[in-house]
Amino acid sequence: MDFSYTKEQEVLKNVVREFCDKEVAPRAAEFDRTAEFDYSIIEKLSKQGLLGVIMPKEYGGMGGSHVDQAIICEEIGRDSLTAMVATNMAWYMAYECLVVGTEENKKRWIRYLFDGKKMGAHAGTEADAGTDAASVRTWAKLEGDEWVINGTKWFVSNLGKADFYFITLRTADSRYGGISTILVEKDTPGMTIGRRVDLISNRAISNGELIFENCRVPRENLIGRLNKGFLDMMVLYDVIRLYLAIGAVGIARGALEESLKFAQERRQFGKPVGEFQMIRAMLADMATEIDAARLMTYRALDMEEKGLRHTKETSMAKLYASEIADRVTYKAVQIHGGYGLTMEFPVQRYWRDARLCSIGEGTSEIQRLIIAAELLKSQNIVLDSALD
Numbered sequence: 001m002d003f004s005y006t007k008e009q010e011v012l013k014n015v016v017r018e019f020c021d022k023e024v025a026p027r028a029a030e031f032d033r034t035a036e037f038d039y040s041i042i043e044k045l046s047k048q049g050l051l052g053v054i055m056p057k058e059y060g061g062m063g064g065s066h067v068d069q070a071i072i073c074e075e076i077g078r079d080s081l082t083a084m085v086a087t088n089m090a091w092y093m094a095y096e097c098l099v100v101g102t103e104e105n106k107k108r109w110i111r112y113l114f115d116g117k118k119m120g121a122h123a124g125t126e127a128d129a130g131t132d133a134a135s136v137r138t139w140a141k142l143e144g145d146e147w148v149i150n151g152t153k154w155f156v157s158n159l160g161k162a163d164f165y166f167i168t169l170r171t172a173d174s175r176y177g178g179i180s181t182i183l184v185e186k187d188t189p190g191m192t193i194g195r196r197v198d199l200i201s202n203r204a205i206s207n208g209e210l211i212f213e214n215c216r217v218p219r220e221n222l223i224g225r226l227n228k229g230f231l232d233m234m235v236l237y238d239v240i241r242l243y244l245a246i247g248a249v250g251i252a253r254g255a256l257e258e259s260l261k262f263a264q265e266r267r268q269f270g271k272p273v274g275e276f277q278m279i280r281a282m283l284a285d286m287a288t289e290i291d292a293a294r295l296m297t298y299r300a301l302d303m304e305e306k307g308l309r310h311t312k313e314t315s316m317a318k319l320y321a322s323e324i325a326d327r328v329t330y331k332a333v334q335i336h337g338g339y340g341l342t343m344e345f346p347v348q349r350y351w352r353d354a355r356l357c358s359i360g361e362g363t364s365e366i367q368r369l370i371i372a373a374e375l376l377k378s379q380n381i382v383l384d385s386a387l388d
């Protein structure tokens with residue numbers, strides 16, 4: 001067991017920090033205010049070899065470890081959740097193809113999906129299918145050599161900005177056994193961008209409705225196994241959720257660093273507020289929870305690296321990291337007093353952005369259900385799943 005970064009990881013962390021100090025931090029407030037992200041940042045990140053380092057070299061990645069990838073995610077998340085989400089959207093779909101794709105998918109799509117310029121999006125959620133992801137009603141029916149898609153997706157991040165969309169939809173009349181993923185490229189006739197939603201969290205990622213009306217795509221756009229999309233999604237979530245967890249750690253760390261600065265600068269009763277014990281207690285709790293969340297996330301990433309099953313450890317890390325991000329950012333606002341509620345200090349943005357982490361990619365309630373089910377299973381107690 002080794003709790004320190006390698007020399008290469010230290011270098012990686014410094015390089016990403018330098019990049020973020022120059023390209024992300026100075027513009028994070030502007031992205032939030034205008035609700036528009038500048039995607040040229042992703043291309044710059046890619047040129048520095050910092051995009052999708054987890055992808056194998058044969059597919060244009062660095063063949064790095066999950067901890068390498070997490071270091072990048074945390075640094076970007078420290079400055080802007082939106083930048084982190086956008087960055088991930090530029091390699092997630094290629095990673096999905098790598099993990100659950102067929103050999104044909106890999107040959108046909110990975111290089112195309114992961115070129116440092118194209119952005120992806122994942123459309124699973126529908127108005128009536130949120131947590132209950134298996135109740136999707138968007139259908140794809142095979143007609144000759146084409147899939148014909150009908151239905152409406154909702155809460156799609158990167159809406160209108162993505163070059164391709166991975167759509168989780170129904171391909172057979174079975175609840176869990178009738179779900180598949182189909183790739184639809186932008187500007188495909190029959191797919192239209194609907195209403196954009198105005199968010200308070202992760203504001204700069206365009207998000208909203210994606211509509212399919214007799215949208216036709218070639219048969220080979222099926223990603224992964226036909227009708228096994230739900231199972232594939234669960235396998236992927238065991239890893240993908242960890243990148244949201246480490247993003248939450250990044251947000252919390254940003255809130256702590258800003259609070260440490262403020263606590264030394266702001267004076268009341270003739271001394272810096274950081275000299276008051278109650279402020280110090282908050283800072284100590286914040287730092288302790290951030291450390292614990294990072295270690296839990298690294299443990300699950302390490303298990304993935306070693307090929308071990310880590311569904312419980314992923315859910316624990318995702319649950320804990322997103323909930324401490326909420327607590328830590330709340331305290332950061334508290335330490336800033338009234339200034340914490342002004343747009344002049346970034347802690348209010350961290351506070352708002354942290355909220356997404358315990359809702360997106362499986363809510364805290366769902367993580368608790370998964371953890372409990374795994375615990376009971378390990379005692380050979382199998383109860384009806386609350387998710388059925």
Ligand SMILES: Cc1cc2nc3c(=O)[nH]c(=O)nc-3n(C[C@H](O)[C@H](O)[C@H](O)COP(=O)(O)OP(=O)(O)OC[C@H]3O[C@@H](n4cnc5c(N)ncnc54)[C@H](O)[C@@H]3O)c2cc1C
Binds near residue numbers: 132154363365
């Ligand atoms: C900013 C943002 C970006 C998003 N991006 C994407 C995206 O790119 N692609 C995509 O597909 N989706 C995306 N989503 C959707 C997101 O995944 C869902 O919001 C999330 O899964 C929760 O679904 P819901 O909002 O419908 O809540 P609901 O499922 O309606 O849940 C409401 C409440 O009920 C609880 N609940 C539900 N079922 C149970 C149960 N069995 N036991 C206990 N409690 C339960 C939930 O935990 C929650 O507290 C995004 C959402 C947001 C806000």
